[in-house]
Amino acid sequence: MKAASSSAWDRAQEQAGMLCHFVRGFDGDLAAALEGLRRHPALLSPPQPPIIAGPSAALPHPRELRERGNEAFRAGRWADAAVAYTRGAAAAGCTSELPLCFANRAAVLMKLNKNVEAAEDCTRALEHGFPQDTCYKVYHRRGLANMARGQFGSAVDDFAAALGYCTAAPRNADEIKGCLEKARVAATSETAPEDIVATEIKCTKAHVYAGTSSVKGAGRGLFTNVNCSPGDMLFAEDPCAAVLLPEHHFTRCHHCFRQCFALLPCPDCRLTMWCSNECRDSAVAYHSFECRHAGFYREAPTPVVLALRILLCAAGDSTRELNAHVRDMESETLAESLLLSLVTVQSLGDALAAELSCEVEGLAEALASLLCKLKSNTFAIFEVISTDDDAVVQTTRQVKVAQALFPTAVVINHACRPNAVLQYAGRRVIVHSAEALPCGAELFISYGPHEASAPSAERRRALRAQYFFQCVCPACTDTVADSSQGLCFRCPVTQECAGVLLPGGSQCPTCNALIDSTIYGKLNEDARRAARMLCDGASLLDGNVPEKAMPLLAECLKLRLALFPHHHKAIGEAHDALSRAYSELKDWHNAVRHCRESVACLSSIYEPTSVELGYELLKLAQLLFNEHDDAVAALTVVERAQGCFEANYGSAQSLCEPLRELTRMRTALLGIVRESVGAYWNV
DSSP states (O other): OOSOTTOHHHHHHHHHHHHHHHHHTTTTOHHHHHHHHHHOTTOSSOOOOOOOOOTTTTOOOHHHHHHHHHHHHHTTOHHHHHHHHHHHHHHHTTSTHHHHHHHHHHHHHHHTTOHHHHHHHHHHHHHTTOOGGGTHHHHHHHHHHHHHTTOHHHHHHHHHHHHHHOSSOHHHHHHHHHHHHHHHHHHHHSOOOOOOOOOOOOOBOTTEEEEEOSSTTOOEEEEESSOBOTTOEEEEEOOSEEEEOGGGTTTBOTTTOOBOSSOEEOTTTSSOEESSHHHHHHTHHHHHHHHHTHHHHHHOOHHHHHHHHHHHTTOGGGTTTSOOOTTTSOHHHHHHHHHHHHHHHHHHHHHHHHHHTSOSTTHHHHHHHHHHHHHHHOEEEEEEEESOTTSSSOOEEEEEEEEEEOTTGGGOEEOSSOSEEEEEETTEEEEEESSOBOTTOBOEEOSSOOTTTSOHHHHHHHHHHHHOOOOOSHHHHOHHHHHHTTOSOBOOSOSSOOOBOOTTOSBOTTTOOBOOHHHHHHHHHHHHHHHHHHHHHHHHHHTTOHHHHHHHHHHHHHHHHHHSOTTOHHHHHHHHHHHHHHHHTTOHHHHHHHHHHHHHHHHHHSOTTOHHHHHHHHHHHHHHHHHTSOHHHHHHHHHHHHHHHHHHHOSOGGGOHHHHHHHHHHHHHHHHHHHHHOTTOOO
């Protein structure tokens, strides 16, 4: 929800807390609850619809945004500059500022090595009327971009055009002449490379079918109709509806969700942006309506936008069998869904009914039901990104990009020890087998909680709160698994005792020492102190001061070694952070030592071919590669990491950046090994 207290959306949220008990009294009857809310005396002033503002509302002047981009460009903050120019293009509409924003953004894209997009932005600047007296700069810039991408013939044309317009700047003309000669030489002596196009995985559901789940009370499930090996692609599909999250508004395409610094704003609403004309055309099913009501959509919460897109894309059949869990969800959550539907219908009811060719009556109930269903049935589309592209050893994190509803994937049930994994390529989900599966096996994915991430009681609470079921998967019913995963404290009585304290236990199972609440309190406080040290150390690493982070991280590791059993996940986290600190100080030996310890911890927690272990092995491979000490050891780790990613995502490198990097490293290492041991080495 937006922060402004005057927003109709915030008012709905505030009133939800006030009316939650009233709503619960209708026992899941949404129509009756909505009618009751309309007449409730507590709603002295019903939640008013948002003010429908024009397309340029809340946007600064384009010249101001362009100046912000110029400041960021001069400071070398390329990504910030690109976002500022994109915002400027959105605010400019069809004014004279638009070509200036495109031309300036092209300069940034060249700095980001996005030469194809830079050339396209130069073309847009010229097509939208860039001033003729200085347009030679744009032709020159496009020529440089075409040279960088190997399109030498096009570069010759661009530099020749630049010379034709460059009549009042002889100094610039000399530079352009030099570029023209280089382009002519390259055009006659070199073959222009083709632009690389990523392989697209097509939608297919050939290897799966829906049926009654083997889990009691779970309803439907998804099954394989072929024998599967680890990493096999089972199916791929696009969502019936999806919405980009607001924080990525100016950095990702609003349809395919891919990162793009050359977004094209809709000239009418100036709110939606695409990476290409193809994505713009693909979005027409829902955007034509959204464009006409941009003021509403500018402030609308993501779930409301997603629910409306499902209706606009005629995807209601995909949600018909989904459980709304109206009686299971918290009263305040239910009240909020009801109030949001009322606000939406008050704002767009007539227009929406006309668009859908239906009656206004019943729209609020349909929206409320849809909002309730989306609470527990949508997917978070995420992307794994590197936190620092320039680092020798790259640390990755998952970034939530969009919220989506997938018609087939939504049928897959949960297990804390899953046998299938999800992968995202833009807006498309791809499901792979994580282990060998016989024909007819039911597929299970993790909804978030994993057996290695938390004790079973904690996982069950999280699943019950969001998805309204009691998990009975093997990982949750196996009490031994909880203690073997290193999720408990080690016995603090003596250093010699290797006992592990089970959650809630009052006695060490090994030495029989009694553990009272005071001891548990001290253990928990020390654990929190170690967590703070790790957090502070990570912040210092992010601030590029590893020498200050080192003492904190070393103390954190010492404390965690005393607190937790051998190979506990928390110990692995401390080793991983220390490895990162040593790598930034170019101390490869110690970086490798701590990374190996982190790998050992993860190996005792996760499956041998897990993605989590694969990413840690990738770090170790990068360290060994840079240490230049043992190429054979590095090659062994590379191949082990490759096995992890291939077991989950298959061997298609176009879909998996870690696999591409590992393949490059393996090729280089094979060359080193062959040189060092001679022709008898055969791989």
